[in-house]
Amino acid sequence: MFNSIKSKFITIYFLLMLICISIVGSLIINRLESQQIQNISDNINNNLNNMSGASAYMYNSNWKSQKFQFENTLDDWPLSQGEAIYAIVDSTDYPLILASSTSGASAGDKSALSSKSIEPDLVLKALSGEEGDKITTNKNTNQKEKHVAKPVLSSDGDVNGVLYMTADLSSVYKVIDYAKIVLSAATALALGITIVLGYILASSITVPIRDLTKKASKMAEGDFNQKFEVKSDDEIGKLGSMFNYLTEELDSTINQVNLEKSKLNTIFNYMAEGVIAVDREGFLLHANPIARNILSLDEEYFYKKQDLTKLNIFDINYYDDSTLEGETKVDIKDSFYKIKYAPYKKEDGKNSGLIVVLQDITKEHKLDLMRKEFVANVSHELKTPITTIKSYSETILESPLDKDDVHHFVSIINRENNRMGRLVSDLLQLSNLDYNSSNWNYEEIDTYFAINEILEVLSVLIEEKHQNIELDIPMDIKDIFADRHALEQVLMNIISNAIKYSDDSSTIKISATSNYFNVKIVVEDHGIGIPEEDIDRIFERFYRVEKSRSRAQGGTGLGLSIARELILSMNGDIKLESKLNEGTKVTLTFETA
Template sequence: MFNSIKYRFITIYFLLVLVCISIVGAFIVNRLEFQQIQNITDNMSQSLTSITNTSHYMSSSDWKEQSFQFENTFESWQLPSGEVIYAIDASEPPVIIASSNRNKNIHGQNALSFKATDPSLVLKGLSGEEANATISNEDSDKREKHIVKPIFTSEGNVNGILYMTSQLSPVYQIIDYAKVILGYATALALLVTIILGYILANSITEPIRDLTSKASKMAKGDFSQKFEVKSDDEIGQLGSMFNYLTEELNTTINQMNLEKSKLNTIFNYMAEGVIAVDRQGFLIHANPIARQILILGDNYLYKKIDLTELNISNINYYDDSTLEGENKIEIDDNFYKVKYAPYKREDNANLGLIVVLQDITNEHKLDMMRKEFVANVSHELKTPITTIKSYSETLLESSLEEEEVNHFISIINRENNRMERIVADLLQLSNIDYGNSNWHIEEIDTYSAIGETLESLSLLIDEKNLSIKLDIPMDIKDIFADKHALNQILMNIISNAVKYSNADGKINISATSNHFNVNIKVQDNGIGIPEEDLNRIFERFYRVEKSRSRSMGGTGLGLSIAKELIDAMGGDIKIQSQLKEGTTVTLTFKAA
């Protein structure tokens, strides 16, 4: 029960009131007793003084001879019940000569051994000193007030003493009654104290219990709790602070949940794989990309992973220099850049590693293509340069006939033109890559564009005795494109069809249009393209049959240029081919 602050509060309140009432009651009883006894003492002293002042014989006569007068004087005063006066002379030993109760049996008794008198007070009175004392009767357990007053002769000697006693029973009856009243008052006050203490304690503990209940719900995750503030005291201030704490905590939790949601979204949808491992190498987090790369499955948590498989070794969690780095690995023909760093506790202690897997397969392929591109460019330029160098050295070092000189110069000019075409194509590709092409988009007649291209290739077509079939409707829509780019695209595609068609072969060129596009299809029955080369056909300097392509004067950049140009103008190019059966190229342009 005393574990409750309410009952402890009531107990303390009860004890406090009890102690206070006890102290006040003791003080009141003590003062009442003192005051009552003091009043009796004063009355006794006044009575003795009055008797002395009105009885002059007491100081001038022999007391033993005046005992009858003493008794008459005492009787005339009619002392209250319970008060007795004794006249004791100053003889040796002092004897009682008279008393107010007219008891003749006590006359002549020694005052020092008389039960009703106190020897010490008698001696003080005989010595000329007024004195008083409260005397307890050992036999009857009653208390009396004794007072002694010396009577002096005219010469200043003690003639005798008046010894007066008074019963204190009425005083202690009043005191006992006062104690009873105080007892009842104390009991009533304590009862009221318990009731008021219970009400007061409830007014304090009820809000505390309410706060405790709401705090318990908050601990379980319900942050919508509100405390009703009913006062401006400490409890009210505590409630206000609780409400403020709830709002701040709710805001903080919402912000944390929002940040957590953001982080989860980032981790789940980022292109890189991210894993987190503890110091023992157990997985504690992996985003979907990482699970896909490492084939972890759904039950990946706390699965032990071998970091050496990620090319991470020599890990020492007490040496930060071993916990950061990057490397490259290959997994299932894919290449990844692995970066790792530690995550720490608040005291800066290393708890584990964060590992990021960045897919660099495309970059790796691009790097390989770049190296191959450089090798191809070098090879393409090396052949004409070598030819030009050898023929020019021959011209410089040998005496040749004019006919031979002209032949050598024509070869040098041909190889120079070849290098010029390669450089021009490379510059054009570079301009397309960097967006430096100045397009002039206009409406171009589809039939005229195809006809001009065929006219430019007429000599080569006639040389190979090719059959050209056109299937172009009269209402074909115009092409919306740059004229120079369109001519170059058509020239590259149709010239390839002419170059790689066998003698006496056939080339079909058809065109269709709709509201959005113009489609041109170029179909030949030439040598075709192997299936394994189709996915690389648009790479720069890529050749299916390198020796034959080079002998036909190609640079290996025609399809790359056509692809870049048509893509830049919002069109598309598709190639279908079968080896030794022919190739079909479909060009899609925007319709005017």
């Protein structure tokens, strides 16, 4: 019952009103009773004073001789209903009722101490010279009465007798009882009204609170579209206004948090690096798609303990921050990864687990290997001609040679020098292409003329190998929009390779087509071809299918790399298809003019 604020409020309000009314009613009843009794007491005292002052014989010390006068006076004295007066005189044996306003007491033959209508203690007290009053219950009528005993003194201060008056208080207590009934009825009515008003007042407080509670409960379930209707400017209204403000701010904050969470999830899921999170026990908590693919994880791996040693992470101590941050590298499924890890912490600063980031550095690793290989290749390519030049130069200087030998040695030195020159020239050209420092001069170039010009330059080599060049170029072929020198280099490299690596008396087919956007030139031979495993690396710098083959042909190993860089720089493309011992097909794509 008292679990409800409404019941508590009504009960307290009811008890408070009951206590207040009870206190006020008691005070009123007591005051009314005292006032009524005081009025009767004042009336008795007035009657006794008037009687004692109205008759001179009362000051006569011998009241017994004045009995007749006392009886007449008392009989004629105007008294209200329920009032009675007695004249009592002291005698040798006991006080006697000398006269009375009632017919029930005979003069001189009734003891005042044995009368049921008189209180003996008041009589004795009055005979001793003191006034006395008392409220007592009449033994005959069982009604409350007011008794007052007043001594009548002589001139020398002796007690002549006692005037004793009684007054019935039943009318007073009838009034008191009626007042109690009225007050009880008023109390019941007031309490009833109190309960109704308390219910209304409590409802005005509890209904908004209950409404707030329901809305807060819905908010706890995730529904933040709650609005409290403010109907007053009191504390409840202010609470409702604050609730609405809180709802708006919370909704805004949640939306902001959700937005940030969405951003983080998007970053987490689409970032290039793999990310996993494990707790202090090593159980997997999170893993983005990249990490799941790298580590071959599925949903069953979540909340399972992970072995971090496979990521080269050892001896984790969550109480020592120095062991929780680090970087290592690992080889996983033919890919090379840099592993970085660091702890994530609670608000109290305690470590809760590890965040591990797997960064794919396979390309960088390969580039590093290629750089080392490139340096080794350059060193090797330069070392051979330098050694040759040095050895022949020393021979010329130190040995007596005839003219023919000197000429032969000098020609070898010149050949090797030219070889180094070509190598340095090719390296400088690649460097310019890498740093975009080439100054292209684009122009419209006739496609047939460009191909035919290269064939004329290579005609001696073609005739030496007795090869047949088959051209398939339509008359309406579109012009190429490119740098003339770069175009010649590309065509020279591709066509010369087809001639060099094709057998004698073989046929090399050169065809060209065009459309609105580009011109395609296809060079197809039936030479020695390229193994399938080498095709993906054929455009790498210094890469050779057979190390000795290019050197025997006088190549630097940079021709295809330069051709590819040149054609890509002119917004073109190059594709190579080849089968070992069957031939090679190279497709060049250029922009049209």
